[in-house]
Amino acid sequence: MTVFVALLRAANVGGTGSLPMAELKAICEGLGFSDVKTYIQSGNVLFRSDEAEKTVEERLDEALGKTMGKRPGVMVRSRKxxxxxxxxxxxxxxxxxxxxxxxxxxxxxxxxxxxxxxxxxxxxxxxxxxxxxxxxxxxxxxxxxxxxxxxxxxxxxxxxxxxxxxxxxxxxxx
Structure with a gap:
């Protein structure tokens, strides 16, 4: 399984896009991602998935959009x-x-x-x-x-x- 790092745009910044990291973790687990970990309260989450980077990015952005009312924008990168x-x-x-x-x-x-x-x-x-x-x-x-x-x-x-x-x-x- 590939380890991905997802960076959320406009999450928990300036009072807009408030999303507790526990909720972000739960959303990721609900999408089937494993070993989910968050880092600081600014929309950083690490996890494992067998899916392709673009698929992971799209699925997470869509799920967050349903929770937050609009898609925040998600950028996914590898450790390398x-x-x-x-x-x-x-x-x-x-x-x-x-x-x-x-x-x-x-x-x-x-x-x-x-x-x-x-x-x-x-x-x-x-x-x-x-x-x-x-x-x-x-x-x-x-x-x-x-x-x-x-x-x-x-x-x-x-x-x-x-x-x-x-x-x-x-x-x-x-």
């Missing part, structure tokens, strides 16, 4: 993808909590960063289906404008590393 994202992180002088990885539903066009407006010195780099963004002053007050980020969900580098570590531990149980 998370390991690579952590290892290849650009901006080596960035604090890990100021470097966000935006997970997108599909690979953005090559000219995506040309549309970026970064008034506070933010830097970005494309990497497959993800975009790294370094917020030198933190993301909370940033005025960054990058339209491609709207369809995705972000996690800071510390969280990406922790999810990769948890997925590796689950794979080690095989």
């Amino acid at each position: 993808e998370l390991d690579k994202l952590a290892a290849d992180a650009p901006f080596p002088k960035a604090k890990p909590n100021f470097l966000l990885v935006y997970f997108l539903p599909e690979k953005p066009p090559g000219d995506t960063l040309e549309k970026m407006v970064a008034p506070d010195g933010e830097e970005a780099k494309l990497a497959g289906r993800e975009i790294y963004v370094h917020y030198p002053n933190g993301s909370g007050r940033s005025k960054l404008k990058l339209p491609a980020l709207k369809t995705g969900t972000s996690r800071n580098l510390n969280t990406v590393r922790k999810l990769a570590e948890m997925a590796a531990a689950m794979e080690g149980k095989d």
Whole structure:
């Protein structure tokens, strides 16, 4: 069985999309996923499934939509993808909590960063289906404008590393 990491968009952020992690776990188990584990209250869930990544993503998004009233958007990644994202992180002088990885539903066009407006010195780099963004002053007050980020969900580098570590531990149980 493959270990998947699902990242929910707009779950438990700013008072919208409230979904207790125990409920997220129960939804995943109800879909037949096994060894379900959640990590922090921001829509991160790990599990095993024999299904293909896109099937898992679609089924989970649909089930969450029924519970939450609308589909939140779910991005599913493997441990290897998370390991690579952590290892290849650009901006080596960035604090890990100021470097966000935006997970997108599909690979953005090559000219995506040309549309970026970064008034506070933010830097970005494309990497497959993800975009790294370094917020030198933190993301909370940033005025960054990058339209491609709207369809995705972000996690800071510390969280990406922790999810990769948890997925590796689950794979080690095989």
